[in-house]
Amino acid sequence: MVRRSTTSNREDMPLGGLMPVRGILGQVVSDLGRRIVAGEWKTDETLPTETELMDELKVGRSVVRESIRILNAKGLVRSRQMAGTTVMPRAVWRLLDPDLIQWRMQAADRKVLLKDLLQVRLTLEPGVVWAATANGSEAAKARIHAAWQGKIAVLHEESVTPEEQRQHFITHDLEFHRAFLAAVGSEILEQLFSVIEAALSLMIDVQMQARGSTTALVGMEETNQLHQDVYDAFAAGDAEGAERAMRHLIQSAIIDANRGFSLTE
Structure with a gap:
């Protein structure tokens, strides 16, 4: 069977x-x-x-x-x-095949997959943010502004359980990054994000666990500030500053992820 x-x-x-x-x-x-x-x-x-x-x-x-x-x-x-x-x-192997990513998430290969995805993000996302800030359309930039407002609103949610707030945080974090990708106007990049999105969600879980959060938003002030730095540079039209801030954000995520992996070994 x-x-x-x-x-x-x-x-x-x-x-x-x-x-x-x-x-x-x-x-x-x-x-x-x-x-x-x-x-x-x-x-x-x-x-x-x-x-x-x-x-x-x-x-x-x-x-x-x-x-x-x-x-x-x-x-x-x-x-x-x-x-x-x-x-x-x-x-x-067709490593970007959605099934392969799913199976790797469910297997002992998950840690290798997540570390690999962080390196992909470190290579791609700073450039994505630069392009979105420098060349994004007004509609695309409006989506980024809305995504940021949604992300901030999660921190002040009431009448929701800690688990629900944590899930909302992950959802809005993904939308923040997705909005920058959409602003570039590349179908290939958007499809890549679509394929790895479930793995990215799991990766955020690992980062949050490293900061002491297993069921609620605990110790997320620093990572939220790192996102704030990206948004502030974007809102000011500073493409180079936004690029640097995103690189710093992902480098911090790599540190968090490594710490989270060490807690589960």
């Missing part, structure tokens, strides 16, 4: 833009994909035969074959006649 995931609700959330394969086929693809990503089968190791997978997962041959075809398209495996299905090196 297909194994059920034991991960938390947040980690089970489908990624933005993901069009899942549904039904028993989707379950088998996810089961095998998670197991490969988690290292149950190593690079160049052969997966069980079709018959063995049919017996283990309690599915028909067509489901097994289609599942392997999908995993092959994602770069995880390669099937060869007489040689069976082998696991491919990570270098050829």
Whole structure:
């Protein structure tokens, strides 16, 4: 029978833009994909035969074959006649595939994924903020202003539970960064953010845990000030200042994330 995931609700959330394969086929693809990503089968190791997978997962041959075809398209495996299905090196995996990101979030590979995403952000986001500040349209800049106001409002929310306030903080933090990306006018960048958004949400969780927050907004004054610095430079039309502030913000996030990872080791 297909194994059920034991991960938390947040980690089970489908990624933005993901069009899942549904039904028993989707379950088998996810089961095998998670197991490969988690290292149950190593690079160049052969997966069980079709018959063995049919017996283990309690599915028909067509489901097994289609599942392997999908995993092959994602770069995880390669099937060869007489040689069976082998696991491919990570270098050829489609690492931006939403399913792969989801499976890595659910596996022991999560820490590597989140650290990698922070480096992506450090490389891209300062330039994104510069471009949004220097060249964004009035409508795009209005969205950034609104996103910032929403983010600030969360800190003064009343009549909500600490858990709800914390989730609102994460939602508005993501929208703040998303609004800058949208201002650049690049469909590729927007799609990239859409693909990694669930992982970024989890990464914010790790940062918040490092500051002593597991269920509520605790110790977030410094990170909020770092975001304030980005916004103030943007609002003043200072593209270089906004770029520097965003670089400082993400460098601080890297420190927080490393501290959060050390708490869970």
